[in-house]
Amino acid sequence: MPMMTKKVGIVMLIRFAKRFTYEAMGNIFKNGLMSLASLFIIIACLFVLGVFLVFTININYLGDQMADQCQIVAYITDEASHGGKIQGISDAIKKIDGISGVAFERGEDTFAKFKEGLSEEELVSFSGLPDDIIDDSFKVTLHDISESQTVAEKIGKIEGVLRVENRQDMINIIYSLTNAIRHISVWIILIFMFISIFIISNTIKLALYARRKEINIMKYVGATDAFIRWPFMIEGMIVGFAGAIAAFFIIQSCYIAISSSLSTAPAVSAIMAIRGFDEIWHLILLPFIGVGVLIGAIGSALSIRKYLKV
Numbered sequence: 001m002p003m004m005t006k007k008v009g010i011v012m013l014i015r016f017a018k019r020f021t022y023e024a025m026g027n028i029f030k031n032g033l034m035s036l037a038s039l040f041i042i043i044a045c046l047f048v049l050g051v052f053l054v055f056t057i058n059i060n061y062l063g064d065q066m067a068d069q070c071q072i073v074a075y076i077t078d079e080a081s082h083g084g085k086i087q088g089i090s091d092a093i094k095k096i097d098g099i100s101g102v103a104f105e106r107g108e109d110t111f112a113k114f115k116e117g118l119s120e121e122e123l124v125s126f127s128g129l130p131d132d133i134i135d136d137s138f139k140v141t142l143h144d145i146s147e148s149q150t151v152a153e154k155i156g157k158i159e160g161v162l163r164v165e166n167r168q169d170m171i172n173i174i175y176s177l178t179n180a181i182r183h184i185s186v187w188i189i190l191i192f193m194f195i196s197i198f199i200i201s202n203t204i205k206l207a208l209y210a211r212r213k214e215i216n217i218m219k220y221v222g223a224t225d226a227f228i229r230w231p232f233m234i235e236g237m238i239v240g241f242a243g244a245i246a247a248f249f250i251i252q253s254c255y256i257a258i259s260s261s262l263s264t265a266p267a268v269s270a271i272m273a274i275r276g277f278d279e280i281w282h283l284i285l286l287p288f289i290g291v292g293v294l295i296g297a298i299g300s301a302l303s304i305r306k307y308l309k310v
Helices: 002-030 032-069 078-082 086-094 107-116 120-126 145-156 168-209 212-220 225-263 266-271 277-308
Strands: 072-076 099-105 137-142 161-165
Touching (some): 099 107, 212 225
Antiparallel strands (some): 072 161
8 A cells, every 4th residue: 555655656746747847848938038038147147157167177277287296306315326225215105195106217317307498508507517416316296285295204214315305385385276266266156156046036036927916816726835836946947957058058169269279379388288178078067057957946936935925
């Protein structure tokens, strides 16, 4: 008996869902102008949210790139370099928690890379210097740049390590900047969500005002609040979903255009690289759909509340 009751409940739920969806679709076309106004408002709000979202994603990406370049450099003694201790030091560094990569570099190679960036006039100052003037070193990258000071201290205690260079000041700036942007972006997105809900609810109120008599009649003949509310909420969710899809394609077009422009400017792309849209589309589409549907549903629910009080 309980199983039968459960099946009947599911069947009734499906029937009501179909009925409410059909009714919502009918209302969208019946009130085409107001539905279109709501759609454009959702698109505009989601576009602004999308701009902040894309900006945050790429700022975090640039921060990670800069953090990767802020490596800890551990220079080793000549005795360690020529005494077969390189592998032992490498293994000891890798055992430290928080390290993502360790790369050994000969001092000659470091000096050669340094001279590659100099002009012929500047190179004259370094003529006659031996190629091994710089000590051999390990370039160490971290999972979390905030742990650089702790990791640097541990590396400095390893036998054979001469000195450790840790760009802690630069790392702290990058870490603070990316954290601040994350927090600010979250608040901005939340604020725009509330603004969007407010605008949508007021827009939907205009549509409901013309249908207030219809709602009052339904109340007088015994319709429950849920029976009246759900078609309007589904209507808002459908409009929100459509607005999310439209806003996504607008953001996609703008992003690809900007990305193409940057790629054709070598001077800019050398210092600022952004992520490809194929890497981040899911980080935009899924939040857009969720926010669009949520805005539509909440906006409709808030708008109809006044007219249910008969």
